[in-house]
Amino acid sequence: MRVMVLVKATKDSEAGLKPSAELTELFEAMGRFNEELINAGILLAGDGLKPSSEGKRVAFDGPSRTVIDGPFAETRELVAGFWLWEVKDMAEALEWVKRCPNPMPGPSEIEIRPIYELADFGDIVTPELAERENELRARISGQ
Structure with missing residues (x-):
């Protein structure tokens, strides 16, 4: 199961990055967490977003x-960063998020959303559509 893990924006993240000892510690902690995700074979992609x-x-x-x-006005509805994970199920994704360092200097939230797979669409996906989708995915992974 693939999930998109969204780090919600805060007033601080929307103000932009300002070098500080706290930010250095946060980067180091997130780097260690990302390494754990990579070692577990879960992390497919991830990055922070500019304001x-x-x-x-x-x-x-x-x-x-x-x-x-x-x-954009509603800071709490914005995304400051993301990960794309491959996990067994939502429970595993939730356990990983619980282990994550707080991604912001103050209070913050992380949202987990399952990604649609072709099988979720049932009979509307013809064999031709499925083949085309698989070809496109193969091209993407080969880049």
């Missing part, structure tokens, strides 16, 4: 596209 002030959103309405510049 939303450096981001953009694209709003869709039929054929119309509207670009919205950051920053």
Whole structure:
């Protein structure tokens, strides 16, 4: 089972990184945690995200596209970083998140979301669609 693990943004993360001893300790702790994930064969990808002030959103309405510049207002709804994990089940993902160092200097949250697999869509996935999806995934992993 693949899951996306989302580190929720805080006022501090939205303000941008400011070098400090606390930040150095946080980076070291997260580095050790990431190494544990790699050694366990769980970590597929992960990174931190710059503040939303450096981001953009694209709003869709039929054929119309509207670009919205950051920053975005609801900090608690934003994402400051992510991991992509391969785990046995949600219980295993939850146990790993509980072991994670606090990803922010103050209070923070991490959200775990399962990723759709082709099997989740049942009969609407034809053999041709499944083959195409598998080809695309193979190309991605070969990059």
